[in-house]
Each structure stands twice: as structure tokens, then as C-alpha cells.
Amino acid sequence: MCRNIKTLFNFEPPATEDEIHASALQFVRKLSGFNAPSKVNEAAFNRAVEDVSAAARILLASLHTHAPAKDREAEAEKARERNRARFA
Numbered sequence: 001m002c003r004n005i006k007t008l009f010n011f012e013p014p015a016t017e018d019e020i021h022a023s024a025l026q027f028v029r030k031l032s033g034f035n036a037p038s039k040v041n042e043a044a045f046n047r048a049v050e051d052v053s054a055a056a057r058i059l060l061a062s063l064h065t066h067a068p069a070k071d072r073e074a075e076a077e078k079a080r081e082r083n084r085a086r087f088a
Contacts, residue, residue, distance in 0.1 A: 005030075009060055012069035020060070024052035 005026045008015035028048045029035055037045035 020056050021053050024049050
């Protein structure tokens, strides 16, 4: 899986529209192989990003868990620590 696509479920505060859109954009980039589509493919690319964003919003709203919500800042610190260890 693409490392830039982050888990968005079960966080406090919940995922923002910008985070959902960024995740959808990365997903469509990965599937299409385009970082930036040509003019002829731009409409289809943008439509796919919007469709994936909509599907992600529906998915996130539909999921349920008994696990406590993860703290965004704590998870970000864990990721920074992993990166420090990895690139030290």
C-alpha cells in the first residue's frame, strides 16, 4: 500500500475533509500512475478523486468500533520516532 495513504478511522478528532480528499488523491494517483494527469485525462481523474472521497466519507461514517479513539498527536509522535530510528 502507498505509504502516503494514512488510516483515517477511529481518531480523535475525526478525519477532516482535507485529509479524506488527500487520501483519495493519493489513491487515484497510485491507480492511474499519474501524478498530474494530462488535460485530456484531467476531468476523469478529478471525477475519480471526488468519487473516492465520497466513498471514503460513507465508509468512515458507517464503521463502528469498541476500541478507544486514537489520539492524533500521539500517533504522529510515534510516526516521527519511527522515522528518526529509520533514517538515523
